[in-house]
Amino acid sequence: MNATSRPPLSVRHRTDAALVHLGLPAALLGIAVAGHLLAPAGPLRALLVAPALLWVPGRSLMAGLRPAGAAAAVTAALSVVLSLVALTAAGLLCQAVTGRVPLAVLPLWVSAVLLPLNLREWRAEHPAAPLALLAKARPVAVFGVAGTASAALLALVFIHLPTTAQHPYLSFSLAGEYTRIDGVLPVRAGQGLTIPVAVSASPAGTLPENLAVVTEVDGRTVGEPVPVTDAGAGHGGAAVHVRVPHGCKHQVMLRLTRGGKNLRSVDVYLRTRDVPNCARG
CATH class of the missing domain: 1.20.120 (Four Helix Bundle (Hemerythrin (Met), subunit A))
Structure with a gap:
């Protein structure tokens, strides 16, 4: 078997x-x-x-x-x-x-x-x-x-664990024709300037509330803070009015703030043309 x-x-x-x-x-x-x-x-x-x-x-x-x-x-x-x-x-x-x-x-x-x-x-x-x-x-x-x-x-x-909402990163820059400024801007003493600025949030979303732009000329704050207008889709802007003081050279510092806290800043340098000995140098 x-x-x-x-x-x-x-x-x-x-x-x-x-x-x-x-x-x-x-x-x-x-x-x-x-x-x-x-x-x-x-x-x-x-x-x-x-x-x-x-x-x-x-x-x-x-x-x-x-x-x-x-x-x-x-x-x-x-x-x-x-x-x-x-x-x-x-x-x-x-x-x-x-x-x-x-x-x-x-x-x-x-x-x-x-x-x-x-x-x-x-x-x-x-x-x-x-x-x-x-x-x-x-x-x-x-x-x-x-x-x-x-x-x-x-x-x-x-x-x-507590959860904290992540705030978007804010970019702050000059807008309009001021984006093409190269070097020092020639101006006249007493001239009024309207300087536009742009704010955007990244990633795209809603801008935080209570954003404003504070203006400093030669290190001194001038005027009142200008509120940032929300244009939607995470973008906004403001227009700052500045009168050029007397003197040869000036620095205009624009600060983006929220609740009195500085967030970002941009600056514009000016040189007067109609004051003697200021056109050059």
Whole structure:
């Protein structure tokens, strides 16, 4: 009677052990992929992706390299160190080849590429006893508990952090024909100037309220602050009226303020033409 040949017991044991060693990293990688695809950005996604970031790449390298004298007690620590080394090397390679580093998916790709190395980690003799398997799994359990506690603490802090609205960056510049001024503007003593200025918010949005332009001539404030008119779409402007004083050279400083606080400034330099000895020099 012909019986179906079965592989030797030691071979089956080695195969089972290989599946055990491969199964946990593969499961953690699957959880990380699911977290990246399904979980919203925040502590939950960080918790799900953390094993693929800090443990799976290094553990795969440990399984493939089989360093001599590596005790089970330091396997988790070495796995974290090797994970960081592997991700750093992969990031540098991506930067050199493509000019960018895909931070969101890089840990997943590195973990997937290194995952088959876990197949090398099985014993030639009998499979480990259940207690020995539990001892091997202890560093993983400790890492998991620590990661869960860290993510819970991060989530708690994240929820209770105060939120502050980010103010847009304001640009302040001369407008109209004054944008073409090159150097010193020739004027006459007593001449009235109307200097337009432009304000814009970046990114485009609504200008803050209570913006005004304060005028200084030769370091002295003149006139009243001129309110900035909001033109919509994050843009606004004002027109400042200045009378040229007597003298040869003058500096007109326009300051953008809000609630008395200086935000930005632009200046215009003047030289009178009708005063003796002022046309030149």
